[in-house]
Amino acid sequence: MTEARAPQVLVGVTGCIAAYKSCEVVRGLQKAGCEVKVVMTEHATRFVDPVTFRSLTHEKVAVGLFDDPSDPIHHISLAEWCDLFLIAPCTANVAAKVACGLADDLLSTTALACAAPLMIAPAMNVHMYEAAPTRENLETLRARGVVVMEADEGYQACGDVGRGRLPEPDAIVARALEVLAGAGTPADAARPVPDMAGLSVVVTAGPTVEPIDAVRYVSNHSSGKMGYALAADAAARGAAVTLISGPVALEAPAGVRVVAVRTAREMLAAAEEACPTADMAVFAAAVADYRPVAPADRKLKKGADDAALAAIELTPNPDVLATIGAAKRPGQVIVGFAAETDDVAANARKKLASKHADLIVANEVGEGRAFGTDENQAILVTAVGDEPLPLMPKPELAHRIWTRALALR
Numbered sequence: 001m002t003e004a005r006a007p008q009v010l011v012g013v014t015g016c017i018a019a020y021k022s023c024e025v026v027r028g029l030q031k032a033g034c035e036v037k038v039v040m041t042e043h044a045t046r047f048v049d050p051v052t053f054r055s056l057t058h059e060k061v062a063v064g065l066f067d068d069p070s071d072p073i074h075h076i077s078l079a080e081w082c083d084l085f086l087i088a089p090c091t092a093n094v095a096a097k098v099a100c101g102l103a104d105d106l107l108s109t110t111a112l113a114c115a116a117p118l119m120i121a122p123a124m125n126v127h128m129y130e131a132a133p134t135r136e137n138l139e140t141l142r143a144r145g146v147v148v149m150e151a152d153e154g155y156q157a158c159g160d161v162g163r164g165r166l167p168e169p170d171a172i173v174a175r176a177l178e179v180l181a182g183a184g185t186p187a188d189a190a191r192p193v194p195d196m197a198g199l200s201v202v203v204t205a206g207p208t209v210e211p212i213d214a215v216r217y218v219s220n221h222s223s224g225k226m227g228y229a230l231a232a233d234a235a236a237r238g239a240a241v242t243l244i245s246g247p248v249a250l251e252a253p254a255g256v257r258v259v260a261v262r263t264a265r266e267m268l269a270a271a272e273e274a275c276p277t278a279d280m281a282v283f284a285a286a287v288a289d290y291r292p293v294a295p296a297d298r299k300l301k302k303g304a305d306d307a308a309l310a311a312i313e314l315t316p317n318p319d320v321l322a323t324i325g326a327a328k329r330p331g332q333v334i335v336g337f338a339a340e341t342d343d344v345a346a347n348a349r350k351k352l353a354s355k356h357a358d359l360i361v362a363n364e365v366g367e368g369r370a371f372g373t374d375e376n377q378a379i380l381v382t383a384v385g386d387e388p389l390p391l392m393p394k395p396e397l398a399h400r401i402w403t404r405a406l407a408l409r
C-alpha cells in the first residue's frame with residue numbers, strides 16, 4: 001500500500017489588488033492539510049512580493065519561464081506536481097489567456113500543461129467582469145470543466161461598486177477542498193462513503209422573490225447556503241440531486257441538476273414535477289409567505305402611483321412543503337425547516353404535523369443567526385423526539401440531516 005500524502009495545490013497569483021488575499025488562501029489551504037506551491041505572473045509581483053509567498057510556503061516562488069536553471073522545464077514539473085491548480089485572484093487577462101490556450105509566461109504555460117483540475121477565482125473591476133468578452137471566456141472555461149467561482153459583489157478598490165471582488169479566502173479554500181475531494185486526489189481519505197448511491201433527492205433552497213412591479217419585489221434574507229450544502233453533501237454521497245433554487249449568489253455544487261425559479265408558485269411547480277419520483281426531499285428554501293396580488297408590469301412611479309405603492313395588497317403563497325408533504329407516498333422521507341424566533345422546538349413540532357414532514361430542522365433566527373451565516377445551530381425534531389445539535393458549519397449540519405433522514409427510511 002502506498003503511504004497517503006497531503007493534497008498538493010499550486011496557487012496561481014495574477015496582477016490584481018486582491019493578490020494580497022492569496023496569502024490567506026495559501027494559509028487556509030495549509031491549515032486544511034494541503035501542501036502549497038505558488039506561481040505568480042510578473043504583474044502580480046507588483047502587488048505582493050514573492051518573498052511573502054516564499055516565507056509562507058517555504059518553497060521557491062516561480063514567476064518567469066526560465067527562472068529556475070535547475071529545472072529547465074519548470075511548467076511541466078509544476079503541472080505534474082499539483083492535484084489542483086487554483087488561480088486566485090484570476091484577472092480578466094489571465095482568464096482570457098487560459099480560455100484561448102495562450103501560453104506566454106510560466107503561469108499560463110503551466111495552466112495549459114496541467115492535467116489536474118483547474119479552478120479560478122476571478123477578481124476585477126465590475127465593468128471588466130461584466131464585459132461580454134470576459135463573460136464569454138468564463139463560460140468557455142466552465143464548459144470545459146474548469147471550476148469558475150462567481151466573483152463577490154461590493155465595494156471595489158477602484159471606487160466602483162458591483163460584482164468583481166475576489167470571493168472571501170475561506171470560501172475559496174472551502175471550494176478548493178471540495179474540488180480536491182471530488183477529483184479522487186489524496187483528499188479522498190476525507191471523502192464520504194457513497195451511502196446515498198441509487199437514491200434520488202430534491203432540495204429547495206434560497207429565497208423566492210415576488211414582484212411588486214417591473215423593478216421591485218418582496219423577498220427575504222435567505223442566502224441559500226444551507227440548501228446548497230445539502231445538495232452538495234447528497235451529491236458527494238452518490239445521490240442524484242435536483243436543486244430547486246430561488247435567486248442566490250452561489251455556484252451550483254458539482255454534479256447537481258439545478259432548476260432555477262423566482263417565485264413561490266414557480267418553486268411549487270418545479271417541486272410538483274420533481275418530487276413524485278424522489279426518495280427524499282428537503283425543503284430548505286425560505287419561501288415568501290405572501291405575494292403582491294396584482295404586480296404591475298411597468299415601474300410604479302413616485303407621485304403618480306403613490307396610492308398603489310403605499311397599499312400593496314398581498315395574498316398568501318402556496319406552501320411548497322405542505323403541498324408535497326400531503327401527497328407523500330409511502331417510504332418517501334420529507335424534511336422541512338422551521339425558522340423560529342421563540343419556542344423553537346414546540347413550533348417545530350407543530351410544523352412536523354401540519355406539513356406532514358418526517359423531520360423538521362428547527363433553528364432560531366434573529367440578528368446574526370442562520371440567515372447568511374456559515375454556521376447553524378439546529379434541533380432535529382421527529383415524531384420520536386428532539387435531537388439538539390451544537391453550532392456547526394452548514395456543510396456539517398447538511399451531512400447530519402441526511403444521515404438522520406436516511407435512518408428514517
Ligand code: CTP
Nearest residue numbers: 283284285287289318319320321336337338339
Ligand atoms: N415552506 C414552504 N412553502 C412556504 C412556506 C414554507 O415550502 N410557502 C417550507 C420551508 O421551506 C420550511 C418550512 O416550510 O421547510 C417552514 O418554513 P417557515 O418559514 O419556518 O414556516 P412557515 O410555514 O412560513 O410558518 P411561519 O412563518 O408562520 O413560522
